[in-house]
Structures are given as C-alpha cells and as structure tokens.
Amino acid sequence: MKNTHIQTTVDDHRIAKLAAFAIALHMVEAVIPSPLPGVKPGIANIVTLYVLYQYGFATAAWVSILRVFASSLLLGQFLSPTFILSLSGAVVSLAVLWLAMHLPKRYFGAVSLSILAAFGHIAGQLLLVRFWLIPHAGVAYLIPVFALAALFFGLINGLITAKLLYNKR
Amino acid sequence: MFNLPRYLKLLNLTSLNPKLFNPKLFSPKLFNPKLFNPKLITQHVLFGDWLVLVAGVFCVLYLFQTLWSGEHAAKVQIRLSDKIYATYSLNQQREVHVHGKLGDAVIVIAQGKARFSKSPCTTQYCVHQGWLSHAGQAAICLPNQISLELIGDAKPYDSLNY
Numbered sequence: 001m002k003n004t005h006i007q008t009t010v011d012d013h014r015i016a017k018l019a020a021f022a023i024a025l026h027m028v029e030a031v032i033p034s035p036l037p038g039v040k041p042g043i044a045n046i047v048t049l050y051v052l053y054q055y056g057f058a059t060a061a062w063v064s065i066l067r068v069f070a071s072s073l074l075l076g077q078f079l080s081p082t083f084i085l086s087l088s089g090a091v092v093s094l095a096v097l098w099l100a101m102h103l104p105k106r107y108f109g110a111v112s113l114s115i116l117a118a119f120g121h122i123a124g125q126l127l128l129v130r131f132w133l134i135p136h137a138g139v140a141y142l143i144p145v146f147a148l149a150a151l152f153f154g155l156i157n158g159l160i161t162a163k164l165l166y167n168k169r
Numbered sequence: 170m171f172n173l174p175r176y177l178k179l180l181n182l183t184s185l186n187p188k189l190f191n192p193k194l195f196s197p198k199l200f201n202p203k204l205f206n207p208k209l210i211t212q213h214v215l216f217g218d219w220l221v222l223v224a225g226v227f228c229v230l231y232l233f234q235t236l237w238s239g240e241h242a243a244k245v246q247i248r249l250s251d252k253i254y255a256t257y258s259l260n261q262q263r264e265v266h267v268h269g270k271l272g273d274a275v276i277v278i279a280q281g282k283a284r285f286s287k288s289p290c291t292t293q294y295c296v297h298q299g300w301l302s303h304a305g306q307a308a309i310c311l312p313n314q315i316s317l318e319l320i321g322d323a324k325p326y327d328s329l330n331y
Contacts, residue, residue: 163213
C-alpha cells in the first residue's frame with residue numbers, strides 16, 4: 001500500500017505559522033467596528049509585509065492568500081462578496097508589492113511599500129465594486145474616502161512593520 | 170482528568186516560571202508614554218518614504234477635489250405640474266415667467282446659474298434656495314407646482330420624485 005502521508009517541508013511549516021499569525025490578526029480586526037464598510041485598519045497586512053522582507057515574495061504571497069481564504073472560512077464569509085473583495089484587494093496589493101519590492105532599500109522602507117500596497121488594495125476592491133458589485137457611477141464618491149483610509153492605515157502599518165524589522169535585525 | 174504537568178510538557182512549559190517569558194515584554198519601555206514622541210516614530214521613515222507619503226497626500230487631495238466637487242450644470246429644466254415646461258441652457262441671461270397654480274413665478278438664469286427670484290407662495294422656500302449651479306441641484310415650489318432642476322452630463326441621482 002502506497003504511503004499517502006504528505007511530506008511537509010520546513011517552508012510549509014513556516015508559511016503555516018505565519019499564516020496563522022495573520023489569521024489571528026484578522027480575527028482581532030474583525031471585532032473592531034468600522035465607520036464605513038471597507039474602511040478597516042488591515043493589521044493582518046503587517047504580517048504580509050514583514051514576511052516579504054524576511055522570507056521573500058513567494059512566502060508573503062502564500063501567507064496573504066491563505067489568510068484571505070482561512071479568515072473568510074472562520075468568519076463565515078467564504079465565497080461571499082466580502083471574500084471576493086478581500087481576495088481582489090489581496091491580489092492587487094501583492095502585485096503592487098511584487099513591483100515595489102525592487103525599489104532601492106536605502107530610500108524606500110516598509111512605510112512606502114505599505115502605503116503603495118494599501119492603495120493597490122483599495123484600487124483592486126474599487127475596480128471590483130465598480131464593474132461587478134455596484135455598477136454605478138456613484139462609486140466615484142467612495143474613492144476619496146477609501147484613499148484617505150488607505151493612506152492613513154498604510155502609514156501606521158508601515159511604521160509598525162518598520163519597527164518590528166528594526167527590532168528583529 | 171486535567172493533568173496539568175502533562176499539558177505543560179506538551180506546550181514546552183515544564184514550569185510556570187515567569188522567567189521563561191521574554192522579559193522585554195514586561196519592561197517599562199513598552200508602556201512608556203514617550204512612545205509617541207516624534208523622533209521614535211519617524212526614525213524608521215526613510216527619504217523615499219517621505220516622498221511616497223507626500224505623493225499620497227497630494228493624490229488624496231486631488232481625488233477629493235475632482236470627485237467630491239459637484240460638476241457645473243449645462244441646462245436647467247423647469248417643470249410645471251410634473252410635466253416638463255421648458256429646458257434652457259444656463260449659458261444665457263434670461264428671465265422666465267411661469268404661470269403656476271398660485272400665480273406667476275419668475276426664474277432668473279444668469280452666469281451659469283439659475284434661481285427662483287419671485288414666487289407667489291407664502292413660505293418662499295424656493296426663493297430661499299438661492300442660486301443653483303451644480304448638476305442635480307433642484308429648487309421646488311410645491312404650492313405653485315413649479316420645480317427647477319439643473320442637468321449636467323451625468324446625473325448624480327437616478328431619479329428624484331417630488
């Protein structure tokens with residue numbers, strides 16, 4: 001009888017641990033009320049950014065996508081519009097990170113990557129909303145509010161990540 | 170049965186010795202009110218980070234400016250008793266006299282704006298609306314059954330029923 005036990009590598013364990021941390025942060029964030037649906041601190045992205053710096057893009061992408069899937073399952077939002085929005089935001093922000101991670105580290109630290117990824121996140125979500133969920137030109141009124149939230153929370157998350165990276169080194 | 174030593178061994182905690190925990194977690198520095206001093210916060214913000222931050226601020230301001238300021242209207246539509254009485258371009262100087270249920274109302278169009286200048290109603294709410302300039306804005310005189318609506322290229326509301 002063939003051995004059906006999956007051989008897990010050290011990378012798998014590492015990704016699982018980090019994804020668990022991100023999921024936990026997402027759970028904590030789910031308790032915090034938000035003034036407008038979609039305006040949220042996004043503290044789980046601290047883990048994504050930290051992982052990007054420490055372990056590279058592939059691990060960060062795994063952690064981010066796993067976090068989206070697992071936290072939506074835990075919150076009972078799997079395959080709901082919330083999940084699709086979360087996924088689209090995560091995918092676009094990962095794409096932005098993939099491009100922005102090549103910026104010179106001497107000048108661009110975690111703060112700029114966080115802000116850029118946050119803007120990518122809301123851009124992905126707003127595009128999805130505009131072309132699928134709420135196909136109305138009135139969505140344009142939401143763009144400035146989300147941009148302000150992205151700037152503010154992107155900055156805070158970036159500062160936290162920078163501090164964590166500094167402490168780790 | 171709840172076997173505490175066995176559970177602690179599983180968690181790699183063979184004793185509840187606080188020294189096993191990271192002492193830095195309980196150091197006064199973490200709860201120092203000086204945590205919010207500017208130097209501590211900005212010491213990790215690099216030159217490029219400031220650029221991105223400033224660019225982000227300008228981006229947000231620009232977005233508020235373009236998307237939140239109402240667009241200038243092109244036409245004014247006057248309705249009498251729920252039927253379109255006339256549509257005029259705002260690009261003219263004109264006084265329109267409309268005979269409503271209560272009497273004559275005067276609508277003035279000037280400099281891309283329109284308003285009720287005289288109305289026979291008692292409350293004069295329509296007149297007090299003043300100059301309308303943005304698309305979607307409206308002034309209505311319910312007793313006299315006359316309404317003004319400014320129309321631009323895109324309607325911010327799908328429909329408004331009075």
